[in-house]
Amino acid sequence: MDSIRVALLGHGTVGSSLHQLLVEHREHVRAATQRDVEVTAVLVRDVDRARPGLDPTTTLVTDSLEELLASKPDVVCEAMGGIEPTREYLLALLDRGIPVVTANKQLVARHGTELFARAAAARTQLRFEASVCGAVPIVRMLRESLAATRIECLLGILNGTTNYMLSAMAANGTSYADALATAQDLGYAEPDPTEDVEGIDAAAKLSILAGIAFGTTVDVDDVRTTGISGVTADDVAHAHVLGARIKLVARAERLLAPGGGHTIALDVTPMLVPERHPLAAISGATNAVLVDGAPFGQLVVQGAGAGGPETASALAGDLVSVLGSEPSFLTSDPHVAHLAVAPRDARSERHYVRMRVADRPGVLAAVAGALAAHGVSIERVIQQRAEGADGTGASEASLVLTTHPCAPGDLETALATVESADRTVLPMLDAPEAAS
Amino acid sequence: MDSIRVALLGHGTVGSSLHQLLVEHREHVRAATQRDVEVTAVLVRDVDRARPGLDPTTTLVTDSLEELLASKPDVVCEAMGGIEPTREYLLALLDRGIPVVTANKQLVARHGTELFARAAAARTQLRFEASVCGAVPIVRMLRESLAATRIECLLGILNGTTNYMLSAMAANGTSYADALATAQDLGYAEPDPTEDVEGIDAAAKLSILAGIAFGTTVDVDDVRTTGISGVTADDVAHAHVLGARIKLVARAERLLAPGGGHTIALDVTPMLVPERHPLAAISGATNAVLVDGAPFGQLVVQGAGAGGPETASALAGDLVSVLGSEPSFLTSDPHVAHLAVAPRDARSERHYVRMRVADRPGVLAAVAGALAAHGVSIERVIQQRAEGADGTGASEASLVLTTHPCAPGDLETALATVESADRTVLPMLDAPEAAS
Numbered sequence: 103m104d105s106i107r108v109a110l111l112g113h114g115t116v117g118s119s120l121h122q123l124l125v126e127h128r129e130h131v132r133a134a135t136q137r138d139v140e141v142t143a144v145l146v147r148d149v150d151r152a153r154p155g156l157d158p159t160t161t162l163v164t165d166s167l168e169e170l171l172a173s174k175p176d177v178v179c180e181a182m183g184g185i186e187p188t189r190e191y192l193l194a195l196l197d198r199g200i201p202v203v204t205a206n207k208q209l210v211a212r213h214g215t216e217l218f219a220r221a222a223a224a225r226t227q228l229r230f231e232a233s234v235c236g237a238v239p240i241v242r243m244l245r246e247s248l249a250a251t252r253i254e255c256l257l258g259i260l261n262g263t264t265n266y267m268l269s270a271m272a273a274n275g276t277s278y279a280d281a282l283a284t285a286q287d288l289g290y291a292e293p294d295p296t297e298d299v300e301g302i303d304a305a306a307k308l309s310i311l312a313g314i315a316f317g318t319t320v321d322v323d324d325v326r327t328t329g330i331s332g333v334t335a336d337d338v339a340h341a342h343v344l345g346a347r348i349k350l351v352a353r354a355e356r357l358l359a360p361g362g363g364h365t366i367a368l369d370v371t372p373m374l375v376p377e378r379h380p381l382a383a384i385s386g387a388t389n390a391v392l393v394d395g396a397p398f399g400q401l402v403v404q405g406a407g408a409g410g411p412e413t414a415s416a417l418a419g420d421l422v423s424v425l426g427s428e429p430s431f432l433t434s435d436p437h438v439a440h441l442a443v444a445p446r447d448a449r450s451e452r453h454y455v456r457m458r459v460a461d462r463p464g465v466l467a468a469v470a471g472a473l474a475a476h477g478v479s480i481e482r483v484i485q486q487r488a489e490g491a492d493g494t495g496a497s498e499a500s501l502v503l504t505t506h507p508c509a510p511g512d513l514e515t516a517l518a519t520v521e522s523a524d525r526t527v528l529p530m531l532d533a534p535e536a537a538s
Numbered sequence: 539m540d541s542i543r544v545a546l547l548g549h550g551t552v553g554s555s556l557h558q559l560l561v562e563h564r565e566h567v568r569a570a571t572q573r574d575v576e577v578t579a580v581l582v583r584d585v586d587r588a589r590p591g592l593d594p595t596t597t598l599v600t601d602s603l604e605e606l607l608a609s610k611p612d613v614v615c616e617a618m619g620g621i622e623p624t625r626e627y628l629l630a631l632l633d634r635g636i637p638v639v640t641a642n643k644q645l646v647a648r649h650g651t652e653l654f655a656r657a658a659a660a661r662t663q664l665r666f667e668a669s670v671c672g673a674v675p676i677v678r679m680l681r682e683s684l685a686a687t688r689i690e691c692l693l694g695i696l697n698g699t700t701n702y703m704l705s706a707m708a709a710n711g712t713s714y715a716d717a718l719a720t721a722q723d724l725g726y727a728e729p730d731p732t733e734d735v736e737g738i739d740a741a742a743k744l745s746i747l748a749g750i751a752f753g754t755t756v757d758v759d760d761v762r763t764t765g766i767s768g769v770t771a772d773d774v775a776h777a778h779v780l781g782a783r784i785k786l787v788a789r790a791e792r793l794l795a796p797g798g799g800h801t802i803a804l805d806v807t808p809m810l811v812p813e814r815h816p817l818a819a820i821s822g823a824t825n826a827v828l829v830d831g832a833p834f835g836q837l838v839v840q841g842a843g844a845g846g847p848e849t850a851s852a853l854a855g856d857l858v859s860v861l862g863s864e865p866s867f868l869t870s871d872p873h874v875a876h877l878a879v880a881p882r883d884a885r886s887e888r889h890y891v892r893m894r895v896a897d898r899p900g901v902l903a904a905v906a907g908a909l910a911a912h913g914v915s916i917e918r919v920i921q922q923r924a925e926g927a928d929g930t931g932a933s934e935a936s937l938v939l940t941t942h943p944c945a946p947g948d949l950e951t952a953l954a955t956v957e958s959a960d961r962t963v964l965p966m967l968d969a970p971e972a973a974s
Contacts, residue, residue, distance in 0.1 A: 123833055127686050133753050134685035231683070237834035239675075239683035246862075247667070247675035249570035250563050250854035317569050380840070383819045397559055397847030398673035403839045404816070411833030418686035426682075 106135075106425055109143040109175035111191060112182030113153055115410035116205055116232075116417070117144070120179055122155055123414050124421075131418070135425040143173040145182070145191075167191050171198065177424050179417050180204040181232075189213050196220045196228060203420035205232035205413050211306040211322045214313070227424050232416035234307045235260060235389040238405040239419065244314040244393070253315045253395035257531075258352040260307040260370075262387035262407045263291045263298035264330050268348055268372075269385040271338045278333060290387055300329035301370040304352045308370060312354035315393065316366055318441040320354075326369040326446065333372050337456055337526050340484060340502050344454070346374040347382045351531065357444045365444035374454050376533035400534075447509035452481065452530040454504050455513075457522035461499035469501065469520050476516035478508040498523075504530065542571075542861055545579040545611035547627060548618030549589055551846035552641055552668075552853070553580070556615055558591055559850050560857075567854070571861040579609040581618070581627075603627050607634065613860050615853050616640040617668075625649050632656045632664060639856035641668035641849050647742040647758045650749065663860050668852035670743045671696060671825040674841040675855065680750040680829070689751045689831035693967075694788040696743040696806075698823035698843045699727045699734035700766050704784055704808075705821040707774045714769060726823055736765035737806040740788045744806060748790035751829065752802055754877040756790075762805040762882065769808050773892055773962050776920060776938050780890070782810040783818045787967065793880045801880035810890050812969035836970075883945035888917065888966040890940050891949075893958035897935035905937065905956050912952035914944040934959075940966065 108124065110117050124131065124139055131139050143162040146153070156163060162173050167187075170178075171194070178195050180202060182188055188209055195202050197220055204210065210217070210233045221228040231241040235258075244253075259265050267281040267290075276284070282299065285291035297303045305325040313320040330350050341348045351373040359365045375382045380402045384390040389407025394400045406412040459465050470480055484502040501522075505513065513527065544560065546553050557577055560567065567575050579598040582589070592599060598609050603623075606614075607630070614631050616638060618624055624645055631638050633656055640646065646653070646669045657664040667677040671694075680689075695701050703717040703726075712720070718735065721727035733739045741761040749756040766786050777784045787809040795801045811818045816838045820826040825843025830836050842848040895901050906916055920938040937958075941949065949963065 119833065123686065127688060130688060130753075131686045134681075237837060239679050239837070242678060242683055243675050245570075246859050247678055247855040248851070249858040250559065250567045251851050252563060252566060317566075380819070383816070397555065398851035399842040399845075399848055401673060401675070401839070401841035403837070405837035406835040409835075412835055415684070415687050415834035419683040422685040423682050 105138040105140040107142040107174060107176045108139055108421070109145070109170050109173065109178045110141060111145045111178060111180040111188070113144050113146050113156060114181065116413045117179075117181035118153065118155060119410035119414035120181060120417050123411070123418050125155075127418070131422065134422050137425055139421070139425070143170050143175060145170050167194060171195075175200060177201045177203070177421060179421060180206055181413075181417065185209055185212065189217075192217060193220055196224055196226055199224045199226045201227040201229075201424045203229045203232070203417050203424060205417055206230075207233040207303075207306050207310065209233075211309045214310065215319055229420035229424060230310070231420050232413050234310050235391065235407045236405070236409060237412040237415050238389050238391065238403055238407060239416070240311060240391045240403055241314065242419075243401070243403060244311065248393065248395070248398060251395050251398050253356070253393055255355045255394040256311055256315045256353070256391065257381060257394075258304075258308065258311065258391040259349055259381055259384050259389055260304040260352045260391070260407065261298055261301070261350060262389055263295065264301075264304075264350040265384065265389075266290050266387045267299070268330060268333070268338070268350065271333075271335060272342070272347055275335055275339065277335050278331065299331050301327040301350060304350060304370045308352040308354060308368060311391065312366065312368055315354060316356065316441055318366065320366075320368065324368055324443045326371070328369075328371040330372050332526055334526065336500070337528070340456060341374050341454070343484060344374060344504065346376050346530070348372050348528065349375045349381055349384070351375065351381065355449070356441075357448050359442070359444075364441055365448060366441040367444040367449055372528050374528055374530040376531065378533050379531055380534070381531075447511040450507040450509050452505055452507055452532075453510070453513055454502075454528045454530055455517070455525070456500065456502045457517075457520070457525040458498045459501050459520070459522045461497040465499065466501065472519045473505070473513070473516045476512045478513050478516050479506045480504070481506045541574040541576040543578040543610060543612045544575055544857070545581070545606050545609065545614045546577060547581045547614060547616040547624070549580050549582050549592060550617065552617035552849045553615075554589065554591060555846035555850035556617060556853050559847070559854050561591075563854070567858065570858050573861055575857070575861075579606050579611060581606045603630060607631075611636060613637045613639070613857060615857060616642055617849075617853065621645055621648065625653075628653060629656055632660055632662055635660045635662045637663040637665075637860045639665045639668070639853055639860060641853055642666075643669040643739075643742050643746065645669075647745045650746065651755055665856035665860060666746070667856050668849050670746050671827065671843045672841070672845060673848040673851050674825050674827065674839055674843060675852070676747060676827045676839055677750065678855075679837070679839060680747065684829065684831070684834060687831050687834050689792070689829055691791045691830040692747055692751045692789070692827065693817060693830075694740075694744065694747065694827040695785055695817055695820050695825055696740040696788045696827070696843065697734055697737070697786060698825055699731065700737075700740075700786040701820065701825075702726050702823045703735075704766060704769070704774070704786065707769075707771060708778070708783055711771055711775065713771050714767065735767050737763040737786060740786060740806045744788040744790060744804060747827065748802065748804055751790060752792065752877055754802065756802075756804065760804055760879045762807070764805075764807040766808050768962055770962065772936070773890075773964070776892060777810050777890070779920060780810060780940065782812050782966070784808050784964065785811045785817055785820070787811065787817065791885070792877075793884050795878070795880075795884075800877055801884060802877040803880040803885055808964050810964055810966040812967065814969050815967055816970070817967075883947040886943040886945050888941055888943055888968075889946070889949055890938075890964045890966055891953070891961070892936065892938045893953075893956070893961040894934045895937050895956070895958045897933040901935065902937065908955045909941070909949070909952045912948045914949050914952050915942045916940070917942045
């Protein structure tokens with residue numbers, strides 16, 4: 103039987119890892135698919151650069167999609183990233199009926215609908231496991247294992263950089279700035295860390311996962327996104343006192359709409375996660391996704407969410423599936439329903455509030471009064487501690503409290519009437535029901 | 539488009555849950571597969587028994603496979619359990635090219651090779667996600683996501699009953715007997731708990747998973763199996779002192795053979811699992827599987843390992859995949875290689891030892907000497923405590939120690955020369971490398 107001709111778009115960290123995997127694990131691929139796989143063409147931006155493991159005398163190395171198409175690939179793996187010209191390339195491939203597996207998160211998040219439509223029209227496959235959470239097989243779990251079930255909620259730690267930073271802050275009491283500097287030193291964080299620390303990366307991943315989980319098209323701009331740059335060492339310490347960890351949680355949840363039917367609430371925000379919750383134990387650069395629904399209960403999957411070899415293993419898994427299956431329902435857009443996005447205050451939950459207030463009698467009473475006036479009741483006051491004079495004779499106190507379940511808008515309106523500084527407001531995840 | 543005709547074998551807890559799921563989640567199945575699914579026939583042992591949700595005027599209810607075949611099912615879901623006549627029925631279905639999804643652990647573990655061969659010969663599919671760990675999609679992860687990778691080790695908590703019992707012993711300090719009685723009261727354990735507590739259930743699941751993970755045929759009798767009935771409240775308490783939990787761990791590991799090549803070590807045994815290890819946090823009746831290999835790193839998946847609705851959701855996931863894909867590589871036996879089973883002493887690891895010894899001077903020296911004579915060195919002596927007189931004037935002491943890595947056979951031989959009673963010997967899992 104002839105070998106399967108695989109073309110790669112991109113030969114950077116992920117692309118070269120995939121190339122190496124397909125060479126080194128040739129036996130495994132053959133065992134799984136009963137086919138031999140050969141990388142016959144690679145598209146790169148700079149054809150003149152020497153690349154280890156890439157021999158231009160045996161493999162076509164080109165910067166032209168036309169040449170790549172002329173090499174007659176059976177399947178194409180995309181690891182070049184970016185929106186353009188990648189989108190254009192993938193459309194051209196899909197239009198010709200060539201199956202594509204991709205690791206491109208932003209492209210799937212922003213242009214998934216268009217890409218799926220073109221794949222379906224050409225009766226070919228577009229797989230994208232590698233675009234979310236590296237080696238963690240969450241796309242397959244949602245698209246196939248849970249396809250006949252009803253998902254109520256998806257919670258994820260989808261960004262390894264921020265989870266590494268928050269883990270370091272919890273373990274060592276370091277500041278946000280120090281945790282970021284260490285993450286940058288170790289290569290976990292980019293020189294410009296905005297995508298990671300402001301939750302933009304997690305929001306793109308959430309929009310992909312929520313779209314599959316709820317069978318609806320999710321606009322990444324509908325994800326209410328708050329980063330971790332406002333989280334202080336103090337907040338992390340207070341969370342510990344409350345028996346919780348602070349995690350950047352990406353959450354998609356089905357909510358009952360007041361008029362009947364359902365909406366979907368989408369947010370990425372730092373949250374207090376109780377120690378007993380499965381996501382609390384996810385430390386370091388690990389990713390994890392928890393899916394809750396009927397009748398399967400609760401499933402959690404965790405693993406390496408980034409890295410060239412790890413992401414390459416997800417591409418290879420998709421490649422195996424493409425080789426092993428005829429064009430099928432996986433050619434089609436998984437987004438078939440439409441769920442409206444829930445308004446911000448559709449969901450009430452407990453909140454953690456930390457702020458600096460003037461240290462004078464009656465301040466707590468004033469805060470409690472302001473909250474009560476907006477229907478927010480205090481569950482627990484954790485701390486009201488003087489923080490020393492500010493040089494003008496007046497002194498300040500740090501006030502930390504948790505609320506009973508309340509709408510975030512009510513809490514925000516109430517707090518706007520309180521004079522305070524350096525304020526952190528974080529939603530709190532409920533503890534799971536006791537298991538044993 | 540015509541509906542897909544689904545026949546069920548068995549209508550007990552799992553079968554009726556699946557039936558209900560396919561009715562209630564009809565929209566989800568249609569969204570995923572673009573097909574309507576209808577349960578047109580059900581095979582049961584006793585056709586006269588009334589069954590809620592099963593209307594014999596609209597659905598064929600029969601005890602005859604011939605009648606079921608005559609109803610022309612497109613796909614069959616097996617949830618009747620047992621070896622015969624189930625095996626015979628599945629062979630008859632597969633021979634006719636009818637795809638089968640099954641929840642039958644013992645059947646796949648004992649007769650998987652025969653069933654896969656017949657499915658492949660007829661170019662039809664046999665899927666079996668539901669046969670291992672209920673809703674946890676570990677079979678799909680191993681067969682597809684990780685098919686192109688190299689798996690080094692698979693560790694699982696594959697039995698919910700024993701994990702529930704060990705969790706209760708750890709949380710409440712209860713005895714083995716009390717934990718078993720509670721598990722029986724709650725319906726987690728059968729009146730005859732042998733299959734669960736002696737590790738037989740976990741061994742069958744491990745043989746299925748190891749077969750896929752390592753692409754080899756695994757005889758369930760090759761799994762070295764020790765149950766938890768010898769684990770005492772004392773052992774659980776000592777484990778805590780050592781920063782560990784006792785878990786019934788199912789483990790399949792690739793080992794280098796002395797003469798080159800590889801062997802596979804297969805065991806189910808209670809182990810000390812360090813608190814920081816991902817499996818230590820799995821409490822209650824939850825199942826979890828950790829897979830370690832290249833280049834994906836470490837993946838953990840956890841969820842409900844039993845229960846009618848949970849198992850039904852795994853059957854439904856397989857059903858969706860069958861409907862969505864043409865006969866493919868999944869028709870074929872995943873067991874293509876042959877790995878010899880490693881001898882018991884192929885692997886050295888740390889061990890926990892607890893025993894009662896005579897409380898007289900020199901006993902520890904004698905134990906240490908006996909161990910040293912067989913090349914086993916003591917890492918740490920945790921406790922040597924007098925336990926009170928036995929009425930004859932002599933008294934006994936409880937001795938708890940851990941060893942440096944040693945072969946289990948050497949340790950056993952050494953301990954055979956030591957006079958002691960009530961002895962527990964458990965291997966110890968290594969802690970994961972620090973993540974943050």
